Amino acid sequence: MQNWRRNLLFVAIAAFVAGLMFSGASLLVQDLSPKADKSKYSASGSAAGVGPDTIANIVDKAGASVVKISTTVTVDVRRQNNPFFSDPFFRQFFGPGLSEPRQRQETGLGSGFIISQDGYIVTNEHVIDGAEQIEVTMKGSDKPSKATVVGSDFDLDLAVIKIDSSEKLPVLKMGDSEQIKVGNWVIAIGNPYGLDHTVTIGVISAKGRPVNIEQRQYKNLLQTDASINPGNSGGPLLNLDGEVVGINTAINAEAQGIGFAIPTSTVKSVLDELIQKGKVVHPWMGVQLQPVTEQIAEYYSLKNTDGALVAGVVKDSPAEKVGLQQGDIILEIDGQKIKSVDNLIDIVGQTKVGQKLKLLVHREKDFYVSIIVNEKPSQLTK
Incomplete structure (x- = not known):
């Protein structure tokens, strides 16, 4: 009898110890297991949880705010194909109207x-430059609305137009292009070749790209491999939160998969000015600049290639009035060392019209000169 009780007590103790061991093991596993970081699984489209319908849902929501813009412009055309039109006798016989511009x-x-x-x-x-008539067509509508230009800027290639509506219209939120990273997914929506609301996707390939197209010198563009074609210009480039991070602007005609967009950081900095003033006021000194190369630095006996070389001075400009000359090298502005031409342009661009700047200039020797920044004349924007 005592042996039976002794055996029962032993089994009970063994079971108790085993229970403690399994319980401890369970606690140990629970403590060492990685805990789910709820911050990684937010509702944001840029988070880790991208499903098969993520793009479709964003496009469905954002698409109603993307519009097609149609413009009409009248151009002069001379009838020069027929050599007889340049013959004085022919014009005298048939009249001058045949050679007049049509x-x-x-x-x-x-x-x-x-x-x-x-x-x-x-x-x-x-998109709207020189247009005599602008029409805007909403998604799902065949009836265009007439639009008027509120403000535009050639240098930044930005414009704001307006349509009248009796109803509240769907809007897109401006995101922060500074936060987007190379490799992040983006969505382009637009009307390439008139194909309404075409959607393409890609990634941000690079940031801060300078691009020259005809007379425009774009700065700080976003580069993407999302397909951008003629007709896409002005449409939004969206992040996975459905926010605008860029305005689709240009393509590289010599390469596939290279498109560019103006970042929203640029748009937001001038949007109020475009709406309220109808234009963007650009500070201006009136100098044409070029980089200081190693050869130029050696010629002027400079220690390095810092600064910006004055390649030309505009007549009646602030620069001419204070005596700046071709060949001068601007080394500092208000104590800030100039590292490059773009650096100088950025510093001047952040000043206000009427503001006085103190320049350190090198000619045969270093000297200081004060200059008052003016507004860039409109005739110089194109």
């Missing part, structure tokens, strides 16, 4: 997106 209407297509419920729309300046 006019025809040309149409253009672009994209834009609504930024306010009362009808303000952002697009590229080159």
Whole structure:
């Protein structure tokens, strides 16, 4: 009897110890297991949880705010194909009207997106440049609305137009292009070749790209491999939160998969000015600049290639009035050392019209000169 009780007690103790061991093991495993970081699984489209319908859901929500922009412009056309038109006898016989300029209407297509419920729309300046008539077509509508230009800027290639609407319009939110990273997914929506609301996807390939197209010198563009074609200009480049991070602007005609967009950091910095003043005021000194190369630095006996070389001075400009000359090298502005031409342009661009700047200039020797910044004349923007 005692042996039976002794055996029962032993089994009970063994079971108790085993229970403690399994319980401890369970606690140990629980403590060492990685805990789910709830911050990684937020509702943000840029988070880790990207599903098969993520793009579709973003496009479905954002697409209503993307519009097609149609423009009409009248151009002069001379009838020069027939050599007889340049013959004085031929013109005298048939009259001068045959050689006079004829006019025809040309149409253009672009994209834009609504930024306010009362009808303000952002697009590229080159989409509406010179247009005599602008029409905006919403998604799902065959009836275009007439639009007027509120403000535009050639240098930045930005424009704001407006349509009247009796209803509140769907809008797109401006995101922060400074936060987007190379490799992040982006979505382009627009009207390439007139194909309404075409959607393409890609990634941010690079940031801060300078691009020269005809007379425009773009700075700080986003580069993407999302397909951008003629007609996409002015449309939004979206992140996975459905926010605008760029305005689709240009493509590299010599390569596939290279498109560019103006970052929203640029757009937001001038948006109020475009709407309230109809233009962007650009500070201006009136100098044409070029980089200081190693050869130039050696010629001027400079220690390095810092600074910006004055390649030309505009007549009647602030620079001419204070005596700046071709060949001068601007080394500092208000104590800030100039590292490059772009550095100088950025510093001047952040000043206000009427502000006085103190320049350190090298000619045969270093000297200081004060200059008052003016507004860039409109005739110099194109």
